[in-house]
Structure formats: C-alpha cells, structure tokens
C-alpha cells in the first residue's frame with residue numbers, strides 16, 4: 090500500500106473507532122508501517138477534521154521525514170513495536186473505557202471466553218507502569234506484548250498490533266468487549282477461567298478451522 094492510501098485508511102479507521110466510542114476526542118493514536126518507517130496520527134488533533142497532509146511520516150528511529158504536524162506523543166511506543174516485531178504492520182493505542190479499567194488493576198486480562206483464546210492466544214498481559222510518552226512506557230509495552238497482539242498499559246489504556254490496520258482495529262474492539270465481559274463476570278464471582286490446555290486447544294484448533302481460506 091502506498092503512503093497516501095495508508096494515510097486515508099488511518100483517517101477512516103480512526104473515525105470508525107471514534108464513532109464506536111473506542112477512542113475519545115483527540116485521545117489514542119494510530120500508525121501504519123511504511124517503506125520509510127511509519128505514518129502516525131498527529132498530536133492533539135481531533136479525528137473528524139484530519140486530512141492526509143496532517144499525518145507525519147517518521148523513520149523508525151524517530152526522525153521526521155514528512156509532514157508539518159507534530160507527531161503523536163506516543164510515537165516511541167509505536168516505533169519500538171515496529172523495531173522489535175517485523176511482522177507488525179499497524180499499531181493502535183486506545184483509552185477505551187473497560188480496557189483502561191482493566192489496565193488500572195495492573196493484572197493480565199484472564200481468559201473467560203473461547204473467543205479470547207482464539208483471537209489473542211490467552212491472557213492479555215498488562216505492561217508495567219510508566220508515564221505517558223516516555224521511552225520507558227514504550228519498552229514496557231513492547232516487552233509485555235512479546236509475540237502477542239494485545240497489551241494493557243497500566244493505568245493508561247490498551248494497545249493492539251496487527252498485520253493490517255483493519256486487524257489491529259478489530260483486536261481493539263474485541264479487547265474492549267473481553268474487558269467488559271471480565272467486569273460483568275466479576276459481578277457474579279469472576280466466572281470460570283479457561284484452563285491452559287483448553288486455551289491451547291481453542292487457540293490452535295480454531296485458528297486452523299475458522300473463516301474463509
């Protein structure tokens with residue numbers, strides 16, 4: 090995908106997620122890997138009025154390559170994941186309400202549904218706390234994410250990585266739903282968590298059988 094198409098896809102995805110309440114106001118940030126590095130949403134701008142020219146292009150070591158807008162304060166968070174994970178093509182960070190509430194517990198999100206096992210392969214880890222926009226936050230997040238596709242950021246929010254922006258967005262939406270289910274089951278004593286062997290079977294078997302191939 091060329092950079093212009095990627096910028097348009099970022100804007101469209103951000104607006105869809107805004108409409109679904111998964112990001113609020115100017116919160117959260119979106120990026121896509123490109124040949125030169127990454128394209129990321131600008132700092133502190135509402136998604137409704139964004140145009141492709143507002144989205145800066147940065148090298149993965151943080152050098153601005155194009156675009157006059159200041160990039161998201163969380164650019165290092167995105168860049169660190171691209172540097173460590175060659176398979177990741179898109180990263181989305183949100184402050185969606187239930188995921189952020191789960192992140193405030195500083196615990197992994199347990200596997201209460203087979204869907205979570207299939208989509209995330211198990212618990213969704215929680216990264217150690219670090220202040221917004223810091224190198225430490227980027228390191229903690231990338232470390233906790235490991236080879237997975239979703240991570241909670243302690244007392245802050247959530248992040249999902251994917252092989253496409255659509256995949257990262259779908260994961261953010263599902264992570265929010267799984268966090269919601271977690272709090273609903275907590276009302277009735279916490280529910281029954283899937284056992285490691287059940288998680289493994291769900292994750293391996295369904296990823297082979299599900300969907301159109």
Ligand SMILES: [Zn+2]
Pocket residue numbers: 117163182183184221245246
């Ligand atoms: Zn944030």
